[in-house]
Amino acid sequence: LGMIAIASARDLVSIFVALETLTIPTFVLAGWRKHDTKSNEAGIKYFLIGVLSSAVMLYGMSLVFGLANSTVLVDIHRYATGSTPALFAVGVFLTLVGFAFKVSAVPFHFWAPDTYEGAPTPVTAFLSVASKAGGFVALLTIVRFGFFPSGNSWQPILWVLAAASMTVGNLAALRQTNVVRMLAYSSVAQGGFILVPLAVAGDVHGQSAWQAVVIYILIYGAMNLGAFAAVMAAARRTRSAEIASFAGLGRTSPAVAVMFTLFLFSLAGVPPLAGWFAKFVMFRAVFDANTTAAVVLGVIAAVNSVIAFFYYAGVARRFWFEAPAEPAAAPTRPTRLPVGLGAAMALMTTVILVIGVYPQFFARLGELAFQRG
Numbered sequence: 001l002g003m004i005a006i007a008s009a010r011d012l013v014s015i016f017v018a019l020e021t022l023t024i025p026t027f028v029l030a031g032w033r034k035h036d037t038k039s040n041e042a043g044i045k046y047f048l049i050g051v052l053s054s055a056v057m058l059y060g061m062s063l064v065f066g067l068a069n070s071t072v073l074v075d076i077h078r079y080a081t082g083s084t085p086a087l088f089a090v091g092v093f094l095t096l097v098g099f100a101f102k103v104s105a106v107p108f109h110f111w112a113p114d115t116y117e118g119a120p121t122p123v124t125a126f127l128s129v130a131s132k133a134g135g136f137v138a139l140l141t142i143v144r145f146g147f148f149p150s151g152n153s154w155q156p157i158l159w160v161l162a163a164a165s166m167t168v169g170n171l172a173a174l175r176q177t178n179v180v181r182m183l184a185y186s187s188v189a190q191g192g193f194i195l196v197p198l199a200v201a202g203d204v205h206g207q208s209a210w211q212a213v214v215i216y217i218l219i220y221g222a223m224n225l226g227a228f229a230a231v232m233a234a235a236r237r238t239r240s241a242e243i244a245s246f247a248g249l250g251r252t253s254p255a256v257a258v259m260f261t262l263f264l265f266s267l268a269g270v271p272p273l274a275g276w277f278a279k280f281v282m283f284r285a286v287f288d289a290n291t292t293a294a295v296v297l298g299v300i301a302a303v304n305s306v307i308a309f310f311y312y313a314g315v316a317r318r319f320w321f322e323a324p325a326e327p328a329a330a331p332t333r334p335t336r337l338p339v340g341l342g343a344a345m346a347l348m349t350t351v352i353l354v355i356g357v358y359p360q361f362f363a364r365l366g367e368l369a370f371q372r373g
Contacts, residue, residue: 003134010145012061012071015138016054019102022134023050026127030119042118049101049111057098063091064146073145080150089153095142096157102135105195106164109188113172116184121235124180125228128187129221136194140213143198151202158199159297165192166304174311179231180241182311183224186267189308190220193278196301197285200294208288212281219278219355223266226348230260233337233345243315248324256337257319259349266352268312269305274355279305 002022009015027050031043065071067088068079080088097108104112116124147154169189176182197212231241233256238245250257266273286298355361 003130003137006134006138006141009138009141010073012065012073012076012142012146015142016058016061019134019138020054022131023054023102026123026131029123029126030115032120032123036118038118039120040118042115045111046115046119053098053101053108056094056101060091060094060096060098063087064095067091073142076146077149080147080153084150084153088150092147092150092153093157096139096154096161099135099139099142100161103132103139103191103194104188105161105191106168106188109165109169112188113181113184116187117178117180117241121180121228121232121241124184125225125232128183128228129224132187132191133217133221136191136213136217140198140210143201144210148202155199155202155293158195159293162192162195162199163297163300165189165195166301167192170304170307170311174307176311177243178241179243179246179315182243182315183227183231186308186311187224189304190224190267192304193282193301194220196282196297199297200286200289200291208281209285212285215281216278219274219352222348222351222355223263223275226259226345226352227263227267229341229345229348230256230263233341234260236337243318246315247318247322249319252324256345259345261316261319262349262352264312264316266356268309270309272353272356274352274359277355277359280359 002018002020005018005021006015009018027043027047030046031039033039061071064076067085068076070076070079100108101111116128119127143154143158166189169185169187169192173182173185173189176185194213194216197209197216201209234246234249234253235241237252249260262273266275269275269279282301283298286294286301
């Protein structure tokens with residue numbers, strides 16, 4: 001309900017209420033394992049940071065409302081078209097900082113790795129996709145329909161968030177030994193890639209930046225859901241999320257290893273998987289902007305794409321080029337893949353293959369989102 005409301009909200013109060021409707025239940029989900037200390041820690045950290053971010057965001061919105069004398073985004077857009085005082089930029093900054101917490105953008109990402117690791121893996125998959133997508137949709141809406149004319153107040157902020165998220169997320173992911181924490185930092189970095197077209201949107205003459213954000217979010221959802229489903233499937237045998245425990249997965253569970261490898265390479269942007277098209281529309285927005293700031297951000301994104309390939313490929317290498325790691329003890333539950341989990345992985349694999357080979361359909365979705373927004 002929260003995500004549906006966010007997609008159609010065009011008012012600061014409606015956006016905030018919808019975002020909280022999405023966020024509050026996830027506090028409960030993160031701490032679902034009541035007797036697990038890591039799950040408790042995940043729930044508490046997520047709750048405290050979530051409440052703080054909501055307070056900062058709401059304070060920023062109150063400043064914007066006080067100056068624009070309206071909470072309706074169309075009225076704020078009209079106000080931002082004229083000469084605005086410095087206090088308006090402060091309000092925009094605090095509002096965007098609140099959203100940065102929601103989408104785990106650096107330097108407001110510190111809750112994500114611990115929360116992702118401590119929460120049950122299905123909940124982590126939901127948080128990394130649905131919650132993040134909701135935050136990005138709200139951010140896209142408020143920038144495009146509200147703050148857009150006042151580019152000097154929001155573009156530099158998003159530029160810094162995008163560059164920092166890509167760089168810190170990827171460098172931190174390189175050092176991880178736990179696949180869930182690696183995917184958590186990968187999610188931070190992917191959030192930076194999603195922010196790139198948004199950060200240059202004010203310089204783009206056309207719709208490519210907005211389309212790129214929508215397309216990247218959709219593709220990211222399929223890739224990340226599939227990756228976490230593969231983690232759950234692989235961990236049923238190893239009973240561990242340590243990357244070293246997945247050694248030899250290609251021999252013990254070939255089907256899971258193949259799909260897991262496809263998801264990792266898609267996240268890295270390797271053709272003909274869907275991730276390449278997400279990267280393509282991102283860089284197209286940068287080229288369309290054709291400004292110094294956009295080019296610099298594009299170079300940072302290109303370097304980080306190469307860095308990301310190393311740790312994605314490093315995990316996949318263990319599947320195929322290392323001997324299987326034997327479980328420490330006899331399995332306590334069946335290792336046979338549940339039908340629902342297998343179906344989810346097969347569906348996400350189909351999605352990333354179809355989009356990678358025939359991306360025009362998703363490109364059309366991006367155009368429709370821009371035209372009907």
